[in-house]
Amino acid sequence: MDSLASHTVASLQALLTSRGYKGSHAARLLRSYHGRGGEIDWEALRLPVGFREELLERVPAFTSMVVQRQVAEDGTTKLLLRLEDGRKVEAVMMTDHRLDRVAGCLSSQAGCAMGCDFCATAQGGLERNLTTGEIVEQFLRLRAEALALGRQLRTLVFMGMGEPMHNLDNVIPALHRIAPNELGSIGWRQVTVSTVGIVPGIDRLASEGLRVNLAVSLHAPDDATRIRILPTSRRYGVGEILEAADRYMAMSGLPAIVQYCMLRDVNDSPDQARLLARLLQGRRMHVNLISYNPTGPGLSGFAYQACPVERMEAFMEVLRSERVVAHFRRPRGRDIAAACGQLRAEDAAS
Numbered sequence: 001m002d003s004l005a006s007h008t009v010a011s012l013q014a015l016l017t018s019r020g021y022k023g024s025h026a027a028r029l030l031r032s033y034h035g036r037g038g039e040i041d042w043e044a045l046r047l048p049v050g051f052r053e054e055l056l057e058r059v060p061a062f063t064s065m066v067v068q069r070q071v072a073e074d075g076t077t078k079l080l081l082r083l084e085d086g087r088k089v090e091a092v093m094m095t096d097h098r099l100d101r102v103a104g105c106l107s108s109q110a111g112c113a114m115g116c117d118f119c120a121t122a123q124g125g126l127e128r129n130l131t132t133g134e135i136v137e138q139f140l141r142l143r144a145e146a147l148a149l150g151r152q153l154r155t156l157v158f159m160g161m162g163e164p165m166h167n168l169d170n171v172i173p174a175l176h177r178i179a180p181n182e183l184g185s186i187g188w189r190q191v192t193v194s195t196v197g198i199v200p201g202i203d204r205l206a207s208e209g210l211r212v213n214l215a216v217s218l219h220a221p222d223d224a225t226r227i228r229i230l231p232t233s234r235r236y237g238v239g240e241i242l243e244a245a246d247r248y249m250a251m252s253g254l255p256a257i258v259q260y261c262m263l264r265d266v267n268d269s270p271d272q273a274r275l276l277a278r279l280l281q282g283r284r285m286h287v288n289l290i291s292y293n294p295t296g297p298g299l300s301g302f303a304y305q306a307c308p309v310e311r312m313e314a315f316m317e318v319l320r321s322e323r324v325v326a327h328f329r330r331p332r333g334r335d336i337a338a339a340c341g342q343l344r345a346e347d348a349a350s
């Protein structure tokens with residue numbers, strides 16, 4: 001069953017007129033639903049008698065349920081959502097030093113097929129793609145969390161469970177519901193879609209002309225190290241991925257983000273920093289250095305370790321000395337396993 005989250009104004013209009021109601025109710029209803037994080041202000045809408053019951057019987061407000069909510073010491077909130085078929089996914093809200101806003105992180109798949117060796121999601125493999133409605137429902141749940149804190153959900157990243165480029169058939173329609181202002185949403189430039197480097201996916205996203213930010217999880221500047229960490233990435237080499245990012249940047253006019261998870265004695269040497277800097281010369285790309293968040297041994301059995309702070313700083317120094325824009329990304333919600341690479345959609349008690 002599809003929920004209201006799967007609808008555009010046009011598709012809901014068509015449904016309403018087919019049931020004998022005015023199509024003009026659709027935009028008002030969806031604006032209320034999106035603006036209030038899935039809570040519809042029925043009173044204010046003043047709809048015909050029986051409308052609400054008839055609509056919700058056919059199109060519920062949500063098909064997923066929040067089955068667990070965990071709040072970390074730093075305020076990061078992780079929601080475990082049970083989908084209609086019993087599968088589970090997680091969505092994360094991150095608070096900011098600015099007290100009026102939060103950021104959200106959405107999942108695009110239940111599980112993931114990419115097998116990244118340092119990522120907890122990889123361990124269960126891919127279960128299935130999420131539907132458009134299931135993606136938008138996560139956004140609405142996070143928006144409701146933000147509103148309950150008196151804040152606005154201002155930025156959104158597709159960096160949760162799954163590889164978004166493997167589910168563009170649903171991610172793109174979800175972006176069309178989440179990003180445009182039509183439903184009081186958050187704006188294209190406030191959204192970032194991340195990929196481990198699926199070249200056709202990057203090109204398809206570019207061909208859609210959506211001006212969202214692109215983040216590429218590179219994690220190594222050379223193919224040999226990259227294949228060790230991301231075994232399924234054999235298909236697309238580092239050079240090919242960066243060229244696809246170049247094409248995307250030419251379309252969007254926005255700099256791309258390179259994500260680099262620092263793994264001790266794997267990808268953290270000064271030589272690797274120099275190679276990364278060389279690759280990025282002349283490119284409008286920013287590097288986010290991410291510290292490894294412990295997830296236990298990877299699928300290969302190798303137990304990764306976090307890179308010591310001094311080594312991360314030395315890596316950063318090399319990048320900056322080569323005029324590469326680079327930042328450390330602060331880990332969020334580690335104590336509730338909500339940080340990068342830690343999502344596995346398991347009940348905390350199980």
Ligand code: SF4
Pocket residue numbers: 112113114115116119120121122160161162163196341
């Ligand atoms: S890091 Fe992302 S793409 Fe890689 S296995 Fe984890 S969820 Fe999938």
